[in-house]
Amino acid sequence: MQGFPTRPEEIRTRSGECATSGWMLDPSLLHLNHGSFGAVPRVTREYQQALHNEMEASPVRWFLTVYGRLAAARRQIAVFLGTDPKYLALIPNASAGATVVMNAVHMRPGDNVIVTDHGYGAVVMGVKRHAAAHGATVTTVHIPLDADGGGAVARIRDAITDRTVAVVVDQISSATATLFPVADIVRAAHAEGVPVLVDGAHAPGLIAGDPASIGADWWIGNLHKFACAPRGSSVLVVRPDVAGELHPLIDSWNPAGPFPERFDVQGTLDYTGFLAAPRSFEYIADEFGWDAARDYMERLVEYGQWVIADAFGRATGEDHMVRLKSPPPAMRLIRLPGCLGRDRDSADALRLPILERCGAECAFTSFDGIGYIRISAHVYNTASDFERFAQICVPVLLTM
Numbered sequence: 001m002q003g004f005p006t007r008p009e010e011i012r013t014r015s016g017e018c019a020t021s022g023w024m025l026d027p028s029l030l031h032l033n034h035g036s037f038g039a040v041p042r043v044t045r046e047y048q049q050a051l052h053n054e055m056e057a058s059p060v061r062w063f064l065t066v067y068g069r070l071a072a073a074r075r076q077i078a079v080f081l082g083t084d085p086k087y088l089a090l091i092p093n094a095s096a097g098a099t100v101v102m103n104a105v106h107m108r109p110g111d112n113v114i115v116t117d118h119g120y121g122a123v124v125m126g127v128k129r130h131a132a133a134h135g136a137t138v139t140t141v142h143i144p145l146d147a148d149g150g151g152a153v154a155r156i157r158d159a160i161t162d163r164t165v166a167v168v169v170d171q172i173s174s175a176t177a178t179l180f181p182v183a184d185i186v187r188a189a190h191a192e193g194v195p196v197l198v199d200g201a202h203a204p205g206l207i208a209g210d211p212a213s214i215g216a217d218w219w220i221g222n223l224h225k226f227a228c229a230p231r232g233s234s235v236l237v238v239r240p241d242v243a244g245e246l247h248p249l250i251d252s253w254n255p256a257g258p259f260p261e262r263f264d265v266q267g268t269l270d271y272t273g274f275l276a277a278p279r280s281f282e283y284i285a286d287e288f289g290w291d292a293a294r295d296y297m298e299r300l301v302e303y304g305q306w307v308i309a310d311a312f313g314r315a316t317g318e319d320h321m322v323r324l325k326s327p328p329p330a331m332r333l334i335r336l337p338g339c340l341g342r343d344r345d346s347a348d349a350l351r352l353p354i355l356e357r358c359g360a361e362c363a364f365t366s367f368d369g370i371g372y373i374r375i376s377a378h379v380y381n382t383a384s385d386f387e388r389f390a391q392i393c394v395p396v397l398l399t400m
């Protein structure tokens with residue numbers, strides 16, 4: 001294949017160690033799926049463990065003092081995201097954020113919510129359940145994989161009617177690893193008077209600057225993906241005028257409190273993920289620098305995509321590269337051969353056999369009847385991970 005990108009040299013810590021030494025990932029496995037569940041650095045795990053020990057040593061002291069510590073963590077998280085802590089609520093995950101928002105959208109029979117066919121399955125299922133409960137409908141806008149940003153905006157705008165009560169759109173889609181022009185989509189929907197929920201699950205750590213500053217009414221982001229925070233740490237960032245309508249999923253001791261403090265009080269819960277999240281931000285900043293880390297991930301997935309597509313292409317004689325108009329940093333698609341993974345269930349069903357037979361943690365997705373491998377990378381990945389995938393996993397996938 002022509003145009004092969006340069007093989008990236010592995011990124012190292014400030015003291016010259018391999019980046020993998022900072023994580024607890026099983027070295028006998030290939031980890032090519034940071035985008036699904038993230039991975040937590042060793043220093044953050046140790047800090048969270050120390051917090052757990054503190055909680056177990058004196059539960060009363062812990063739960064009487066944790067809310068002050070959460071407020072401090074919220075401020076640090078807001079600094080990392082470049083946003084205002086007054087409008088940032090701590091939530092357990094992006095799915096919870098979508099449910100919080102749907103609970104606040106006033107839907108009447110005949111109203112309509114717009115989603116796209118790139119939307120995250122679980123979020124879209126939740127939107128459909130809410131809509132059905134109110135007699136409202138959901139319109140799924142088809143956006144072709146090769147559409148440009150302007151095409152995506154136009155398709156969503158064209159689907160808006162006078163009954164549309166919300167648009168739900170992904171900043172970086174999961175199944176199709178596409179970066180959407182969410183600021184333009186928000187502007188187009190607002191011009192029609194329609195509020196927008198932007199699902200920025202993948203954005204924290206991946207999008208430089210303030211990923212939430214796109215004017216959306218509601219924006220959700222997972223800290224437990226590319227920002228490498230412990231799982232169960234996510235945020236909901238809102239416009240000041242809608243903050244008053246939003247309530248946490250769990251009603252607890254502060255239901256009448258102001259936004260965002262009422263989201264901090266969620267009963268007896270493990271809050272340590274939020275408290276430990278800033279450790280991960282600092283670790284990546286200190287050891288690699290966030291800009292250098294993002295640049296490395298981008299070059300690595302670009303290289304990995306070519307290596308894997310080339311390996312498939314040599315066997316099938318076909319072109320397996322997926323050239324998107326707007327891929328995000330750190331994630332890429334490669335087309336699977338034949339009918340492999342052509343729908344969500346069969347794509348998902350490839351994960352365990354590939355883990356068991358090849359020792360590789362990967363994501364397989366589908367869109368429009370075609371199956372894909374979605375590779376993602378973080379600083380602990382190296383070019384040889386993708387070369388090993390091409391050597392070990394591609395031949396197995398070709399026989400499935």
Ligand SMILES: Cc1ncc(COP(=O)(O)O)c(C=O)c1O
Nearest residue numbers: 036093094095096120174199201
């Ligand atoms: C685009 C998108 N939205 C929402 C989610 C849901 O995230 P969580 O499982 O943390 O709720 C994901 C998870 O991968 C995602 O990729």
